[in-house]
Amino acid sequence: MYTIGYDIGSSSVKVAIVEAVTGKKLASLHEPPGEMEIIAIQRDWAEQDPEQWWDYICKATKRILQEANIDATKITAIGISYQMHGLVLVDKEGNSLRNSIIWCDSRAVAIGDKAYQDLGHEFCATELLNAPGNFTASKLKWVKDNQPHIYEQIHKYMLPGDYIAYKLTGELVTTKNGLAEGTLWNYKTNKVATELLDYYGIDHSLTPDVVDNFTDQGKVHTAAAKATGLPKGISVTYRSGDQPNNALSLNIFRPGEVAATGGTSGVIYAVTDQSDFKEIRKVNHFAHVNYTKEHPTVGRLLNINGAGIQYRWLRNNSVENSYENMNRKASKLPIGSDGVLVIPFGNGAERMLDNKNVGTHFCNLNLNQHSNAHLYRAALEGIAFSFVYGMDILKKDQTEINVIRAGNDNLFRSEIFANTVATLIGQEIEIYNTTGAVGAARAAGLTDGDFDRFGESITKNDHVMTYIPIKNKEPYKAAYNNWKTELEFTVQKHN
Numbered sequence: 001m002y003t004i005g006y007d008i009g010s011s012s013v014k015v016a017i018v019e020a021v022t023g024k025k026l027a028s029l030h031e032p033p034g035e036m037e038i039i040a041i042q043r044d045w046a047e048q049d050p051e052q053w054w055d056y057i058c059k060a061t062k063r064i065l066q067e068a069n070i071d072a073t074k075i076t077a078i079g080i081s082y083q084m085h086g087l088v089l090v091d092k093e094g095n096s097l098r099n100s101i102i103w104c105d106s107r108a109v110a111i112g113d114k115a116y117q118d119l120g121h122e123f124c125a126t127e128l129l130n131a132p133g134n135f136t137a138s139k140l141k142w143v144k145d146n147q148p149h150i151y152e153q154i155h156k157y158m159l160p161g162d163y164i165a166y167k168l169t170g171e172l173v174t175t176k177n178g179l180a181e182g183t184l185w186n187y188k189t190n191k192v193a194t195e196l197l198d199y200y201g202i203d204h205s206l207t208p209d210v211v212d213n214f215t216d217q218g219k220v221h222t223a224a225a226k227a228t229g230l231p232k233g234i235s236v237t238y239r240s241g242d243q244p245n246n247a248l249s250l251n252i253f254r255p256g257e258v259a260a261t262g263g264t265s266g267v268i269y270a271v272t273d274q275s276d277f278k279e280i281r282k283v284n285h286f287a288h289v290n291y292t293k294e295h296p297t298v299g300r301l302l303n304i305n306g307a308g309i310q311y312r313w314l315r316n317n318s319v320e321n322s323y324e325n326m327n328r329k330a331s332k333l334p335i336g337s338d339g340v341l342v343i344p345f346g347n348g349a350e351r352m353l354d355n356k357n358v359g360t361h362f363c364n365l366n367l368n369q370h371s372n373a374h375l376y377r378a379a380l381e382g383i384a385f386s387f388v389y390g391m392d393i394l395k396k397d398q399t400e401i402n403v404i405r406a407g408n409d410n411l412f413r414s415e416i417f418a419n420t421v422a423t424l425i426g427q428e429i430e431i432y433n434t435t436g437a438v439g440a441a442r443a444a445g446l447t448d449g450d451f452d453r454f455g456e457s458i459t460k461n462d463h464v465m466t467y468i469p470i471k472n473k474e475p476y477k478a479a480y481n482n483w484k485t486e487l488e489f490t491v492q493k494h495n
Contacts, residue, residue, distance in 0.1 A: 001074050001075075001076050002020055003076060003078070003079065004016070004058060004077075004079070004441055005017075005436075005437045005440030005443070006080050007081040007242065008057075008161065009083055009264075010036065010038060010103065011036055012031060013030060013056040014028065014060075014166060014436065014437040015031075015063060015064050016028035016398060016435065016440040017070065017075070020301070020445050021075075022096055023442045023457050023458075023461070024461075028174055028435060028437055028438060029060060029063060029067065031056040031057075031063070032056060034050065035267035036048060038102070039099060046099060046102050046132070046347070046348070047238055048099060048102055049099050049100070050100050050160070051096060053160065060341075062229045069373060072231055076234060076444075076445070077445055077447075078107070078230070078235065078236045078444055079236075079238040079442070079443045080238065080323050081239075081240055081246075081436045081437065082241060083102060083103050083390050084100045084101075084181045084241035085134075085135050085181055086136065086140075086159060086160040087100060087101045087136050087139040087157060087159075088158045088159065089150065089154050090154075091155050094155075095168065097150050097153055098143075098164075098415075100160060100478060101139045104347055106349040106357060108135075108138035108139045109133070111141050112131065112132040112134050112135065114135040114169060115131075115141075115196070115457060116122070116131040116133075119195070123467065125277060126188060127186050128186065128193060129182050130284055131280050131281045133322075133351060134186065135158070135181065136159065136181065136182025136373075137182050137184050138185070140185075140200070140202060140206075143200075144200070144202065154205070154266050156207070157204055157206050158208060159173070159182065159241070161240070161241070162174045165218060167224060167237045168218070168228075169217070169219055169236055170221050171206050172209070173209045173216065173218065173315060175210060175213055176212075176287055177241065178211065178293065180315055181286055183196060185287065190242075192207050193376045204248060211213070211237065213289060214443070214449065215446060215462075216235040216236075217236045217466060218231060218235065219233050219235050219237070221233065222456075236444075237462075238440065239245070240289050241285075241327060242436055243267050243269050243301055244269070244286060244289050245287055246269065247259035247269050247271065247299060248439050249434045250432055250458065251405065252269070252405060252441075253290050254271060254297075255400060256272075256402035257270075257403045257405070258270045258402065258403065258404045258405065259405055259422075260387070260405070260406040261404070261406065261407070261410075263308050263409075263410045264308060264364050265305050265306075265307050265308070265309070266383065267301060267302070268302045268308030268391060269299050269300070270401060271298070271299055271300075272337070273296065274397075275296065275298070278397050279394075281312050281355075282302070282393055283300055283302050283351075283352070283393065283397065284300070284301040285298050285300055286297070286301060289449055292370075300394060300399055302351075302352055302391075302393060304386045304387065305350055306345040306350065306360060307347075307387075308383070308410050308411055310360060311321060311323070311376075311379050311380065313360075314326070314375060314379055326376040327376070329372070329373035329377075330377055330416055335381075335420075336478065336482070337377040338369065338374055339364045340364055340365060340374040340375065341361075341363040341480075341482075341483050342378040342379045343382060343490055344382045344383050345359060346360030352354065353491055356491060356494045357494075361490060363464075363486055366388045379417060381416065381420055382483060384418075385424075385479075388421060388480060389484065393400050395484070401425075404425075406430070406431055407435060408464050418431075418467045419467060420476060421467075421468060421469040423470045424467065424473070424480055426469050426473075427469065428468055429465065429466065431463075431466065432458065433463075434458065
């Protein structure tokens with residue numbers, strides 16, 4: 001028997017099939033072969049067509065079933081991971097009303113900031129555990145204010161994973177985890193945050209019914225079975241935003257455990273059982289996948305929008321044709337890149353910088369001395385320094401950090417990046433061979449609630465290596481302090 005998992009990202013849709021009992025990966029792939037388009041009609045906007053996600057789900061599923069050469073009738077359950085904070089709107093027929101406003105769209109920043117001021121820090125900190133910020137609720141308010149003709153047609157609003165689950169099952173439902181991602185969950189009352197809906201003037205009936213994770217959330221219907229090749233009647237049992245799901249994939253369930261992600265954006269996701277949070281404007285707090293009212297496990301998420309996208313931009317706009325070549329050139333240069341600095345924030349407003357959009361900056365270039373290799377190393381270091389800067393914010397807010405784990409992909413393939421982070425924070429970083437789609441597939445079978453057994457299997461089978469902090473920290477500290485000075489000067493200019 002097998003389970004299948006999907007990871008709906010902003011660059012592609014990934015799918016994986018694993019053995020139901022052992023969790024062993026049988027196959028994984030992604031669609032499209034390149035990258036999905038992000039539609040930016042105006043500066044700081046970012047949208048995608050939800051129907052395109054579904055189209056790639058169907059193509060990827062049919063292809064993986066063929067390439068894995070398995071009997072599709074032996075697939076027993078479906079897990080879904082998805083890009084967080086997005087907004088999908090459907091009418092009474094379940095048709096998408098507009099493009100999804102996705103996670104890196106910054107149009108609702110001012111709306112969320114005003115809500116925070118009007119509702120007050122105390123309410124936001126104790127009941128929402130977040131400032132409303134640029135999340136799903138604020139994006140919905142933007143639609144209400146700016147596209148009333150669309151708002152009037154809304155039957156339900158959803159997160160991206162809810163929409164894919166709906167296309168599979170016909171069930172318009174969500175989870176408390178998903179609502180928490182949109183600042184739409186009240187942790188004090190343990191229900192939908194109707195106070196924020198009322199403040200924004202949003203009809204309560206637009207919120208889908210709430211279902212629990214690791215349960216039957218709906219069964220694949222005839223049309224979806226025909227479109228994907230999946231067996232009719234199997235259940236979607238799990239859905240989660242990509243960062244909580246990434247933590248699950250890395251056996252991050254307990255206080256003091258941290259998952260790090262170095263993809264298009266960078267994320268530090270620290271699990272805690274505390275509830276006294278100060279930095280709610282810079283750090284997000286979401287119900288973790290194992291959250292219950294009795295055991296309120298919360299994921300503290302610090303996001304860095306401008307991370308891997310910076311390195312990808314350099315690759316796409318230079319003579320190099322691979323990250324490996326860039327890494328090789330960068331490795332020949334000293335720590336600190338001979339004075340070149342890169343401030344890597346060019347992908348929308350940065351929450352940890354008080355929602356400022358400071359952009360990307362290349363600093364101290366000497367046209368007679370520096371080469372493209374200096375840019376590559378400075379970019380890797382700049383992204384690593386932004387992770388360290390974020391870690392410092394978490395530590396100042398009493399976040400316990402005992403274990404850090406990351407997937408064996410993207411930025412963590414770079415020794416420069418990983419060694420810089422490990423050395424400056426003084427913490428080993430464990431690398432695991434897993435992905436979000438594999439984690440979602442495994443989670444689809446986690447219906448018995450045995451997180452310890454689930455995690456032990458990951459630690460035993462998936463560990464690849466561990467980055468150890470380098471003993472001589474001084475060159476790293478000097479480079480970081482130079483970068484931090486430049487960053488603070490840049491931020492001050494945007495005040």
